[in-house]
Amino acid sequence: MPLFKNVGNKIELIKEHPFKLEKDIQKIVESNLDSLLGLKLVRSEFQIGGLRIDTLAYDKDAQSFVVIEFKKGSNYSVIDQGMSYLGLMLNNKADFILEYNEKCNGSLKREDIDWSQSRVIFISPSFTTFQIEAINFKDLPIELWEVKRYSNRTLRFDQHKPASASATIKTVSKKSPTVDAISREVKTYTENEHLKIAEPKTVELYNRFKELVLAISPEITVKPMKQYIAFRSKTNISDVVVLTKSLKIFINP
Numbered sequence: 535m536p537l538f539k540n541v542g543n544k545i546e547l548i549k550e551h552p553f554k555l556e557k558d559i560q561k562i563v564e565s566n567l568d569s570l571l572g573l574k575l576v577r578s579e580f581q582i583g584g585l586r587i588d589t590l591a592y593d594k595d596a597q598s599f600v601v602i603e604f605k606k607g608s609n610y611s612v613i614d615q616g617m618s619y620l621g622l623m624l625n626n627k628a629d630f631i632l633e634y635n636e637k638c639n640g641s642l643k644r645e646d647i648d649w650s651q652s653r654v655i656f657i658s659p660s661f662t663t664f665q666i667e668a669i670n671f672k673d674l675p676i677e678l679w680e681v682k683r684y685s686n687r688t689l690r691f692d693q694h695k696p697a698s699a700s701a702t703i704k705t706v707s708k709k710s711p712t713v714d715a716i717s718r719e720v721k722t723y724t725e726n727e728h729l730k731i732a733e734p735k736t737v738e739l740y741n742r743f744k745e746l747v748l749a750i751s752p753e754i755t756v757k758p759m760k761q762y763i764a765f766r767s768k769t770n771i772s773d774v775v776v777l778t779k780s781l782k783i784f785i786n787p
Contacts, residue, residue, distance in 0.1 A: 537684055549685045553659060556588075556604045559681055562689070563602070563657060564589055570691055571655070571679075572768040573600055576634050583622050592634060595770045596759060598651035599623060599630050605658040612665050613713075616654040616676040620716050623652055648760060650721040657681055661694060670696045673722040723758040728776040740774065740781055747772060 537548045553559050560578070567575050573591040576599075580587040589602035601619045623630055627649065631642050653675040661678050669676055678694040729737050740763075747765050748754055754771065757764045762784075765772040775782035 537688065537690065539686065548688065551683045551685045553606065553681075553683060556606050559606075559657060559659070560588055560604045562683075563604070563681070567591060569768065571600075572766070574638070577637050580633060582626055582629055585618065585622055587619065587622075590630070590633065592638070593651070595764065595766075596651040597646065597648045598653070599634075599647070600652075601654045603654065603656050605656055608658075608660070608662045608665065611668070612656055612661075612676055612678065613668050613674075616656070616674075617713055617716055619654050620652055620675065620720060621712055624649060624716065624719055649719060650760060651675075652720050653677060655679060666694050666697075669694070671702060672696070672724065673702050673717065675720050675722055721760075723760060725756065725758050725763060728758060728763055731778055732776050733779055736776065736779060736781065740776060743774065743781065743783065 537550075538545045539548055540546075563570060564575055564578055567573050567589075571591070572595070573593055576590040576592050577587075578589055580590040587601050588604050591600040591602055592598075593600050601623065603615065603619070627644060627647070631644060631647065634640050634642055655677045657679045659682055660680060666678065669678060674696075680690075680692050680694060682690045684690070729740065732740070744756065744765075748756070751767060753767045755766050757766050759773075762773045762775045764770045765774070770786050772786060773784040775784075
């Protein structure tokens with residue numbers, strides 16, 4: 535999508551200033567990881583098990599690790615690479631915890647981490663139609679974020695969300711033991727899973743609350759978690775626990 539500026543009611547196109555290297559993207563994102571994604575930087579260039587992770591981050595709201603990969607080309611499979619990194623994480627849990635504790639002066643234990651919320655984020659100036667279509671699963675813990683830089687020093691950062699998330703990654707897992715093992719441990723939650731215990735009046739109340747919160751800003755999104763439904767704008771601004779007859783609503787400062 536082109537970007538314009540208004541100068542005396544005259545529209546002028548702002549030219550894109552492409553990134554030369556993946557490292558250029560990585561440097562900007564890592565320096566602003568909390569502002570862009572609401573994540574904490576653990577380690578840049580984390581080498582483990584014969585693979586190198588561009589950026590290892592931690593999601594304090596989900597209590598989970600996030601692998602971030604930066605790309606400039608398009609000749610790769612987001613499913614294959616994403617699952618490889620998830621498998622690497624789940625097979626080396628102790629190493630990830632140790633890395634966090636050493637780099638962040640933490641004291642995490644294995645039981646402190648919600649491994650079911652692990653995810654992989656790909657960040658690139660562009661994605662192919664095939665790559666975007668490949669994430670159209672309702673339970674796929676892989677995200678695609680597009681970043682563009684412009685001549686006026688503006689940065690655009692947008693997520694490609696699944697267009698029709700009705701299929702399940704389990705249809706793929708039948709053909710791949712690796713995907714099957716990961717899909718059993720890593721889980722993407724939905725609003726319906728939380729709302730299925732609620733009475734109709736509670737569902738109506740939740741939908742009304744959701745409508746009001748989303749009307750505050752287009753940047754607010756809904757992200758169902760394991761124990762609650764989060765309303766996020768980089769970080770959680772409100773958490774909702776759905777009960778049978780009521781809602782528990784937490785407003786975060």
